[in-house]
Amino acid sequence: MSTEPEVPANRAPTLTDVAKLAGVSVATASKAINGRDEVKAATRARVLKAAELLSFAPNALARALLGGRTGTVGLLTSDLEGRFSIPILMGAEDAFGAGEVSVFLCDARGDAIREAYHVRALLSRRVDGLIVVGSSTDPRPPLAGTIPVPVVYVYAPSADPGDISITVDNVGGGRLAVDHLLACGRREIAHVTGEPGFAAARDRAEGAAAALADAGLSMLGGKPYYGSWDETWGRAAAHIVVEQHPEVDAIFCGSDQIARGVLETLRDLGRDVPHAISVIGFDNWDAIAAHSRPRLTSIDMNLERLGAVAGRRLFEAIAGAEPPSSEQYPGRVVMRDSTAPAG
Amino acid sequence: MSTEPEVPANRAPTLTDVAKLAGVSVATASKAINGRDEVKAATRARVLKAAELLSFAPNALARALLGGRTGTVGLLTSDLEGRFSIPILMGAEDAFGAGEVSVFLCDARGDAIREAYHVRALLSRRVDGLIVVGSSTDPRPPLAGTIPVPVVYVYAPSADPGDISITVDNVGGGRLAVDHLLACGRREIAHVTGEPGFAAARDRAEGAAAALADAGLSMLGGKPYYGSWDETWGRAAAHIVVEQHPEVDAIFCGSDQIARGVLETLRDLGRDVPHAISVIGFDNWDAIAAHSRPRLTSIDMNLERLGAVAGRRLFEAIAGAEPPSSEQYPGRVVMRDSTAPAG
DNA sequence: CTGAAAGCGCTTACAG
DNA sequence: CTGAAAGCGCTTACAG
Numbered sequence: 001m002s003t004e005p006e007v008p009a010n011r012a013p014t015l016t017d018v019a020k021l022a023g024v025s026v027a028t029a030s031k032a033i034n035g036r037d038e039v040k041a042a043t044r045a046r047v048l049k050a051a052e053l054l055s056f057a058p059n060a061l062a063r064a065l066l067g068g069r070t071g072t073v074g075l076l077t078s079d080l081e082g083r084f085s086i087p088i089l090m091g092a093e094d095a096f097g098a099g100e101v102s103v104f105l106c107d108a109r110g111d112a113i114r115e116a117y118h119v120r121a122l123l124s125r126r127v128d129g130l131i132v133v134g135s136s137t138d139p140r141p142p143l144a145g146t147i148p149v150p151v152v153y154v155y156a157p158s159a160d161p162g163d164i165s166i167t168v169d170n171v172g173g174g175r176l177a178v179d180h181l182l183a184c185g186r187r188e189i190a191h192v193t194g195e196p197g198f199a200a201a202r203d204r205a206e207g208a209a210a211a212l213a214d215a216g217l218s219m220l221g222g223k224p225y226y227g228s229w230d231e232t233w234g235r236a237a238a239h240i241v242v243e244q245h246p247e248v249d250a251i252f253c254g255s256d257q258i259a260r261g262v263l264e265t266l267r268d269l270g271r272d273v274p275h276a277i278s279v280i281g282f283d284n285w286d287a288i289a290a291h292s293r294p295r296l297t298s299i300d301m302n303l304e305r306l307g308a309v310a311g312r313r314l315f316e317a318i319a320g321a322e323p324p325s326s327e328q329y330p331g332r333v334v335m336r337d338s339t340a341p342a343g
Numbered sequence: 344m345s346t347e348p349e350v351p352a353n354r355a356p357t358l359t360d361v362a363k364l365a366g367v368s369v370a371t372a373s374k375a376i377n378g379r380d381e382v383k384a385a386t387r388a389r390v391l392k393a394a395e396l397l398s399f400a401p402n403a404l405a406r407a408l409l410g411g412r413t414g415t416v417g418l419l420t421s422d423l424e425g426r427f428s429i430p431i432l433m434g435a436e437d438a439f440g441a442g443e444v445s446v447f448l449c450d451a452r453g454d455a456i457r458e459a460y461h462v463r464a465l466l467s468r469r470v471d472g473l474i475v476v477g478s479s480t481d482p483r484p485p486l487a488g489t490i491p492v493p494v495v496y497v498y499a500p501s502a503d504p505g506d507i508s509i510t511v512d513n514v515g516g517g518r519l520a521v522d523h524l525l526a527c528g529r530r531e532i533a534h535v536t537g538e539p540g541f542a543a544a545r546d547r548a549e550g551a552a553a554a555l556a557d558a559g560l561s562m563l564g565g566k567p568y569y570g571s572w573d574e575t576w577g578r579a580a581a582h583i584v585v586e587q588h589p590e591v592d593a594i595f596c597g598s599d600q601i602a603r604g605v606l607e608t609l610r611d612l613g614r615d616v617p618h619a620i621s622v623i624g625f626d627n628w629d630a631i632a633a634h635s636r637p638r639l640t641s642i643d644m645n646l647e648r649l650g651a652v653a654g655r656r657l658f659e660a661i662a663g664a665e666p667p668s669s670e671q672y673p674g675r676v677v678m679r680d681s682t683a684p685a686g
Numbered sequence: 687c688t689g690a691a692a693g694c695g696c697t698t699a700c701a702g
Numbered sequence: 703c704t705g706a707a708a709g710c711g712c713t714t715a716c717a718g
Contacts, residue, residue, distance in 0.1 A: 012469070012491060014695055025705045030697060040703055055489070057467040061404045061413065062695035065710045070404065072468075075448070080433050083426075090423050093450050097457075102464055105418070105448035107436050114440075121445055124400040125415075126355070146398070148355060231634040257634070264636075287630065291574040291600070293607075357711055368689045373713060383687055405711035408694045 013054040022050040033058065064126065072102050073314060074122035076115065078156075079135035080107045083285065084303060088133050088155055091307025095315070101128075110135070116144055123148070129314045132158075133307075137170060137200045150317035154310035155303070157326065164317070166310045168301045169328040170200050174207025177252045177280050177299050180333045182215055184278055184341050186250035190220040192237040192262060193254025194229035201226065201254055204282065208252055220245045229254070234261020242269060249277055249342065256281035256288040256298055263292050263338065274340040284334045294337035301331040356397035365393040376401065407469065415445050416657060417465035419458065421499075422478035423450045426628065427646060431476050431498055434650025438658070444471075453478070459487055466491070472657045475501075476650075480513060480543045493660035497653035498646070500669065507660070509653045511644045512671040513543050517550025520595045520623050520642050523676045525558055527621055528684050529593035533563035535580040535605060536597025537572035544569065544597055547625065551595055563588045572597070577604020585612060592620055592685065599624035599631040599641055606635050606681065617683040627677045637680035644674040 019029035024043060032039045032047035033056075039047075050056075064070040075092060077085045093103055104122055108115035122130065129149045134140050134156020142160045143151060150164075157165030181189055191208050194201045205224040212218055221244060227233035234253065238261065241248055253259035259281030266273050273279055273294055281289055284300035306329055313324045362372035367386060375382045375390035376399075382390075393399075407413040418435060420428045436446055447465055451458035465473065472492045477483050477499020485503045486494060493507075500508030524532055534551050537544045548567040555561055564587060570576035577596065581604065584591055596602035602624030609616050616622055616637055624632060627643035649672055656667045 015697095016695075026696080027698085027705055027707095028703085031704090034697085038703060043703080057463065059408075059695050060468045061407050062710085063697075064404050065402075065408060065695080065712090066697055067710090072447075080429060080436070086423060086429060089448075090450060093423070093448060097449065097461070100464075102447050102449075102468060104415075104445050105432075105436060106440065106445070107433060118440070120400065121443075125403045125445060257630070261634075287600070291604075358713095359711075369712080370689055370691095370714085371687085374688090377713085381687060386687080402711050405694085406713075408696090408711080409713055410694090 012059070013056045015056070015058065017054055018047060018050045018056050021054065022047045069128055069318075070126045071100050072104060072125065072127045073318075074104045074106060074118070074127045074130045075133065076118060076122075076130060077105070077107050077133045077135070078110045078115070078140075082135045084155060085133050085135060087303035088307035088310070091304035091309075092131055092133075092154075092311040093307075094304075095308040095311025099315075101315075112141075112144070119143055119145070119147070128318045131310050131314055132156075136198060137168060137203070138198065150314055150323075152310045152314045152317070154306060161326075163326075164313060164324055165326040166306055166313060167326070167328050168303070168306060169330045170203035171207035171210070172328075172330045173282065173299050173301060174204035174209075174252075175211040176207075176331060176333055177204075177282065178208045178211035180280060180297070180339060181250040181252060181278055182211070184250070184274075184339055186278055186342070187217060188220055188245065188247045189217070189250045189252060190241045190245065190248050191224040191252045191254070192234065192241065192258055193224050193226055194233075194258065196224075196226040204254055220248055224254075227258075229257060231257050231261035231264070234258035234263075235265045236261075238262040238265035238269075242266075242271070250339075251277065251279050253279065253281045256283045256285045256296060259296050259298070259338075260288050260292050263294070263296065267293060274338050275343040278339040280333075280339055289334075289336065292338070297336045297339040298334050299331045300334045302329060305329065355402070356399045358399070358401065360397055361390060361393045361399050364397065365390045412471050412661075413469045414443050415447060415468065415470045416661075417447045417449060417461070417470045417473045418476065419449050419451060419461060419465075419473060420476045420478070421451050421453050421458070421483075425478045427498060428476050428478060430646035431650035431653070434647035434652075435474055435476075435497075435654040436650075437647075438651040438654025442658075444658075455484075455487070462486055462488070462490070471661045474653050474657055475499075479541060480511060480546070481541065493657055493666075495653045495657045495660070497649060504669075506669075507656060507667055508669040509649055509656060510669070510671050511646070511649060512673045513546035514550035514553070515671075515673045516625065516642050516644060517547035517552075517595075518554040519550075519674060519676055520547075520625065521551045521554035523640070523682060524593040524595060524621055524623060525554070527593070527617075527682055529621055530560060531563055531588065531590045532560070532593045532595060533584045533588060533591050534567040534595045534597070535577065535584065535601055536567050536569055537576075537601065539567075539569040547597055563591055567597075570601075572600060574600050574604035574607070577601035577606075578608045579604075581605040581608035581612075585609075585614070593682075594620065594622050596622065596624045599626045599628045599639060602639050602641070602681075603631050603635050606637070606639065610636060617681050618686040621682040623676075623682055632677075632679065635681070640679045640682040641677050642674045643677045645672060648672065 032044040106118035139159040153165040281298040284298040289296040375387040449461035482502040496508040624641040627641040632639040
């Protein structure tokens with residue numbers, strides 16, 4: 001007849017194949033491979049060599065079927081395009097990737113139906129937990145239905161205060177920006193920002209106002225210049241501010257794109273940035289901030305850390321730890337060349 | 344004694360629970376749930392109601408253990424940060440998400456060790472296939488080791504021509520850009536681009552040169568102005584080009600960031616864009632292209648489609664179709680305000 | 687049309 | 703120290 005190969009070519013080698021090749025039972029092979037210490041050294045060596053020979057990789061599905069835990073989590077984003085999701089996602093992936101956890105990525109595209117569909121699929125794959133990444137800092141509705149595994153919301157908090165949400169401290173971020181300008185000796189500070197419909201805009205403005213109040217000052221014009229998040233508004237707003245308040249010596253912008261527009265207009269007007277007028281942005285978006293003239297000082301919200309924290313909290317919750325409560329994280333100032341003491 | 348609940352509270356309901364509640368065998372419950380037609384309508388109804396009642400979701404792991412296929416694929420990126428990966432990833436996620444396939448996301452961070460580690464993990468989770476997303480268009484080494492499932496490389500081709508690679512046609516993209524400028528009646532065309540160490544730079548330049556040659560023209564200065572991919576180089580290069588070739592009437596830029604810098608310098612110099620000089624970029628990066636002055640015409644490489652194609656090809660390969668061969672996809676011109684006929 | 691039995695690849699008490 | 707047996711949750715021939 002034909003020669004009988006130890007292992008059929010067309011399928012992944014199983015523990016049975018390894019055991020056969022090593023001349024032991026599957027039970028023993030299992031113990032050897034998993035480093036249990038009730039195995040004679042010589043036996044273990046034989047098993048490991050056999051596994052090596054067959055490039056055996058234990059079937060994680062079979063394992064999961066037993067253990068209860070699968071070592072997988074779902075990462076649910078509502079908007080991959082938005083650049084805020086990406087660093088968060090990287091942070092989370094990193095927090096897990098270091099361990100034994102694999103991450104399912106699902107983009108709901110901002111659609112509740114798609115989201116529900118994805119959740120269903122993830123649950124049927126028996127993920128150990130879920131991370132929900134929002135695309136704005138506004139609260140979002142909690143996941144529909146009863147979710148039998150821990151869930152951590154990140155960036156956008158869940159509207160249900162009972163849920164675990166890891167968010168950015170935008171009020172603190174606004175404070176940070178203004179405190180930096182104050183440290184540069186600025187007193188006549190305007191705030192140009194995005195749409196007031198966004199919590200991010202309102203929160204940053206609130207923080208800015210509070211920092212100014214603490215210094216006995218108020219915002220130039222008495223309130224923020226609300227508009228949109230882009231450069232076009234930044235350019236227009238700079239014209240308005242300079243005209244209405246020629247004494248302006250600093251502008252805190254709600255985004256780097258706005259700041260970029262402000263910078264361009266100030267350049268067109270021949271204003272000296274950073275000395276006559278200092279400008280600080282928000283987001284620390286490298287592509288925008290690192291190549292403007294001058295290069296833009298900005299607030300970085302440490303989104304990658306945020307993702308990593310979310311990953312760790314989920315991990316803890318899965319491990320059955322005390323359900324962690326919600327947390328807010330502050331940002332930091334990244335100095336470039338658009339802010340400096342008056343000179 | 345105590346009341347006996349139909350299902351213990353603390354674990355996911357199983358098919359056995361459903362069967363018990365419906366008063367049938369697990370075999371019958373399975374058939375009912377899977378829509379096999381050897382089940383009496385009334386029985387099926389009872390089973391479905393029971394499943395509904397328990398919010399039963401079939402355990403995908405157990406299913407996969409049988410069927411051979413898991414309905415999962417691995418998406419291996421080398422650099423999530425790079426903005427090229429994201430649209431590709433969205434396209435792929437979309438191609439799969441529509442079906443029954445879930446996607447594992449792994450970021451190797453450009454590290455071969457991490458990559459090997461992730462591949463190992465994915466294989467032990469028995470993914471049905473792998474998509475490898477590169478971060479530049481330069482060929483990359485194929486995955487190490489023997490991979491027992493289909494692999495599709497996207498954006499960066501595998502260095503092994505026997506592998507399936509889905510890539511962007513950068514030569515064609517360079518052609519497209521120059522053809523557009525020629526259509527605008529331009530004849531004195533310079534090419535400012537990034538580092539010559541990148542295949543993307545060389546390929547686009549090659550396409551540009553070919554299109555010019557076809558029109559009986561050659562590049563202003565005889566060759567591309569190579570530099571770096573950022574705005575700073577764009578600004579510097581524009582000065583150089585204008586000085587060396589005052590007759591310049593169009594500049595093809597190897598990236599939108601370069602183009603943005605070029606635009607700024609031309610503005611500083613008082614040159615009328617698009618009429619005196621037309622400028623076209625590459626990448627169609629909205630944040631950069633849509634807010635410049637004037638807004639930038641650019642080549643879009645349709646990366647999301649690229650990802651979707653990769654997803655479909657992998658799908659076909661998994662289904663056992665003829666191993667698809669490698670493919671290259673052209674881009675398209677996205678008109679904004681920086682190119683126009685001379686006026 | 688329905689159900690008892692075998693089996694997917696593994697791990698874990700439990701004997702020996 | 704080693705192995706036979708049961709079982710994780712499901713599906714699929716095979717009887718009835």
